[in-house]
Amino acid sequence: MTELLRISHLTKAYPGVVANDDVSFTINQGEVHAFLGENGAGKSTLVKIIYGLVKPDSGTMNLHGKPFAPSEPRAARASGVAMVFQHFSLFEALNVAENIALGMEHPPKMHALAQRIRQMSENYGLPLDPYRTVGDLSAGERQRVEIIRCLLQNPKLLIMDEPTSVLTPQEVQILFQTLEKLKKEGTSILYISHKLEEIRRLCDTATILRLGKKVTTCNPRKETTRALAEMMVGGTLHIPERTPHAATEVVLGVQSLNLRSVSAFGTALKDISFKVHAGEILGIGGVAGNGQDELTAALSGELKTTAEMVQFKGKSIGHLGPPARRDLGVLAAPEERLGHAAAPDMSLTENAMLTGARRKGLVQKGFLDWPKSRNFAEAVISRFDVRTPGPDNAARALSGGNLQKFVIGREVLQDPDVLVVNQPTWGVDASAAADIRQALLDLAANGAAVIVISQDLDELMEISDTFAALNEGRLTKPVPAQGLTVDQIGLMMGGAHDMEIAHV
Structure with a gap:
C-alpha cells in the first residue's frame, strides 16, 4: 500500500506529564487506522498535532512524502486533512448550508452550495436538506452535517473522534457503509473509538498507546476484544459481575x-x-x-x-x-x-x-x-x-x-x-x-x-x-x-x- 502519513518520534510534554513520548507510526492510503488507548494515553494530543491545533516539542511528520507541520487547522485542511470532532461545532439557529459555509475559506453562493450539499450527501448515503435549521436536526443528522462539511473539502485523511456515540444501530450501519465507500475511493480514515467491536469490524490497522507511548501496531481483526483492551491497559481487564438480587419496593x-x-x-x-x-x-x-x-x-x-x-x-x-x-x-x-x-x-x-x-x-x-x-x-x-x-x-x-x-x-x-x-x-x-x-x-x-x-x-x-x-x-x-x-x-x-x- 502507498504511504500517506508518516509520524516519526513525536514528543509533546506539558507541565507534569509527557502526553506523547517518541511516537512513530504510518497511515497508508485507503486504510482505516484506529487509535486505541486509555484516557490520558495521548490520543487527543496526537490528533491535535496532526490537525494543527498543537505544535510538537520534537519529531517530524510527512504527508505524501513531504514535510508536514500545520501551524493551524486551516493549514491542515489545505493539505487534505479533515476532522469530525466528538462534540459538534454547529450553530443551532442557522441552517445546514449556512453552517457548512462558515467552515469554508471561499464558500460559493448559497444556492450553488445547497446543490453541492444535496449531491454529496446523496452520493454517500447521508441525505441532508441544506435548508433545514440545525436546531431541528437529530444528533445523527447533525453528525452528517459535520461529515459532509469535511467531504466537501475532498480530504485525503479524515479523522473521526468517537463517531458512533450519538447514533442508533441503524445509523451506525449507514455510517460504516459511507466509510467503506470512502476507503474504496482512496481516502484514509483515522478512527478513534472506545467501542472495540467497531474497531475489529471496521479498521485495518490499530496503533495502541499507553501513557503517551506507542505499545504496538496490530491488525485488530486478528485480535479479540479482550486482547485489545488488555493491550491498552497493560494488564488483565476486569469484567463487570452482576450479583443476583431481587427487586423489592x-x-x-x-x-x-x-x-x-x-x-x-x-x-x-x-x-x-x-x-x-x-x-x-x-x-x-x-x-x-x-x-x-x-x-x-x-x-x-x-x-x-x-x-x-x-x-x-x-x-x-x-x-x-x-x-x-x-x-x-x-x-x-x-x-x-x-x-x-x-x-x-x-x-x-x-x-x-x-x-x-x-x-x-x-x-x-x-x-x-x-x-x-x-x-x-x-x-x-x-x-x-x-x-x-x-x-x-x-x-x-x-x-x-x-x-x-x-x-x-x-x-x-x-x-x-x-x-x-x-x-x-x-x-x-x-x-x-x-x-x-x-x-x-x-x-x-x-x-x-x-x-x-x-x-x-x-x-x-x-x-x-x-x-x-x-x-x-x-x-x-x-x-x-x-x-x-x-x-x-x-x-x-x-x-x-x-x-x-x-x-x-
Missing part, C-alpha cells in the same frame, strides 16, 4: 410527567411514566437530543414539576429542588462533565464538597470542613483510579475520562437510594468503563435504584434489568432487558412506543 415513581424544555431547541417531555425498584437498574436508551437532559433535570430537581409527577418511596417530590432531593437520597450525575457536573476552575476537593457537603457531613456549624472534604476527594480518586496529581488539582486539568470517573465516583460514594446517571461512560476507556459499570451494579446490589441514561447500547444491555427508549420526549414502556435484540432496540429508539416485545 418501588423507590422512585414517575407518573404522567410532562415538562417543557427551557431550551429553544430542547425536547419537551410527554406523558412519561415508569417505576424503579430497590436493587433495579433501569436502562434508558435513545439518540442524543430526544429528552435525555430534560429527564435528568426533572429527576434531579434542576427542573421542578407538579409534586405528584415524581415520587420517592411514596412521597411526592416533584416540587423539590436538588438539595432537598439529595437530603432524601436522590442523587444525579449529568451528561456535561465540565461546567455542569464540575466547576472547571475549582479543585477536586472543592468539587467533591459541592455535592457531598450535606450527605458526607463536610459542613460543621456553618463552616466547611476542609480536611474532611479533602479526605472525601482522595477517597474518590483512589476508589475510581482518577489519574491526577492530587485533590488540589483543578477539574479542568483532568482528561475527560478521568473527570468522568471523578464525577461518577463522587455520587456513588455518597450511598444514594436513587442514582440517575446520564452517559456514565461517555469518552471513557474500556478499563474505566468496566469499573464504572461495576460500581453501578454494586450500588444496585446493595439496594439502590439506579437509572442509567446512555447512548451506548452494549453498556445498557450489560448492566440493565429493564430497558426503555426515549424518542422525541416520549418513553417506551420499560421491558426486561434480557433477550432484547438489536432490531427491537432500534425500533424502540425509533419511536415504536406501543410495540409488543417478543423475547427470544
